[in-house]
Amino acid sequence: MLEFDFCSTVSSIFSTPFSLGMFTEPLMLLAETAPPEVVAGDLAEPSEESLFSVGGILTLGMLIVLQAVLGFDNLLYISIESKRVEESKQSMVRKWGIGLAIVFRIILLYVVVKVIALLQEPFLNLISHPLEVHLSGHSLIVIGGGAFILWTAIKEIYHLLAVSDLGEEGDKGEKGNSVTKAISLIVTMNLVFSFDSILSAMALTKSLEIMATAVILSGVLMIWLADHVAEFLKKNRMYEVLGLFILFIVGVMLVSEGGHLAKIQLFGYHVEAMQKSTFYFVLAVLIIVDVVQGRYQKKLLARQAKLRLAEQPSA
Incomplete structure (x- = not known):
């Protein structure tokens, strides 16, 4: 049986110097090292941990923090993708996209509990020098999601460089997606992003009730934050480029994680997953x-303005 000492975990957290990685790495490691059949078997049994017990409330709090830490990249993608519809409908797209994603996340949670062993089992084993691949359902989903994120980030960066008038582009924007398409993409990518948090949650508790409650509460928090992030990027367009490059790194992280799950070897070298602590440091x-x-640029512009003003002949 998979045992988890919650009290010792809380004690170790508060005795360790604070970092974002400490919330994610131990949980991800526990989720990855635990045999799938053990995790599934533990979750299938009735849990003694109640949602309204002290332990249940503490576990719920840790899960919400975990969802928030792991959900930043998802929130960034939602803000960027919603820009592709009419401005008057962007807030509605974000709310509907996240709302539907909450429902599908809960469904995915129950599905993963039942079929996690099948998702972890390789269905394609390719051993041919210099490449070795053991592809599973989990690794395929993560690699596919990472590749899509990379493509989205590169396309948006190219669009920023190719546009001739940033002011006109900022007013009109590229409204190439319908509301339905934007919501579908947000829901789909939300499910891809949710795999890490679901596996980590399964390592923390056996209670589906607690995990489902954490998904709902973190989803409500994400709905509230989505509009604030989108509004911030709209008012501070210089940070839009930063957001796109962060999204690019997220894609690299997902592809590397998928390659690690698929046990990909190239010329004898294993593909290693980018650690969450590395991602947050970058x-x-x-x-x-x-x-x-x-x-610094603002100071340079102010200095140049003063010099131009000083060079002007006095009337």
């Missing part, structure tokens, strides 16, 4: 560089 560096560069 994210922090990108944000700091962008903020410092933005402030």
Whole structure:
């Protein structure tokens, strides 16, 4: 049986220097190392942990924090994808997309509990030098989602470079997607992003009631945050490029994770998954560089304006 000592975990967390990675890496490691049949078997049994018990409430709180930490990249994708519809419908698209995704996440949670062993079992084994691949359903979904995220980020970056008038593009935007298509893409990618959080949640608790409640509450929080993130990117367009490059790194992270799950080897070298702590470190560096560069650029522009004003002949 898979045993999880919640009290010792909480104690170790508060005795460790704070970092975002400490929420995700131990849980992801536990989810990855636990045999699928053990996880599925534990979840299939009735759980003694109640949602309204002290342990259940603490576990629920940890799951909500985990969902929030793992859901940042998803929130960024939702904000960028919703821009492709008419401005008056963007907020509605975000709310409907996240709302439907909550429903499908709960369904996915129950499905994963029942078929996790099948998703982890390789259905394609390719051993041919210099490439070795053991592809499973889980790895295929993660690699496919990562490739789609990479394509989206590259396409949006190219669009920013190709547009001739940023002011006109900012007013009109590229409204190439219908509302239905935008919602469908948001729901689909939400499910791809949810695999990590679901597997981590399964390592934390055996209670489907607690996991489903965490999905609902974190989804409501995401609905509230989505409009704020979209509004921030709209008012601060210089951070849009930063957001797209973060999205690009998210795609790389998903592809590397899928390659690790598929046990891909190239010329004898294993594909290693990008650690969550590495992702958040790169994210922090990108944000700091962008903020410092933005402030420095403002000072340069102010100095240039003063010099031009001083060079003008007095009347």
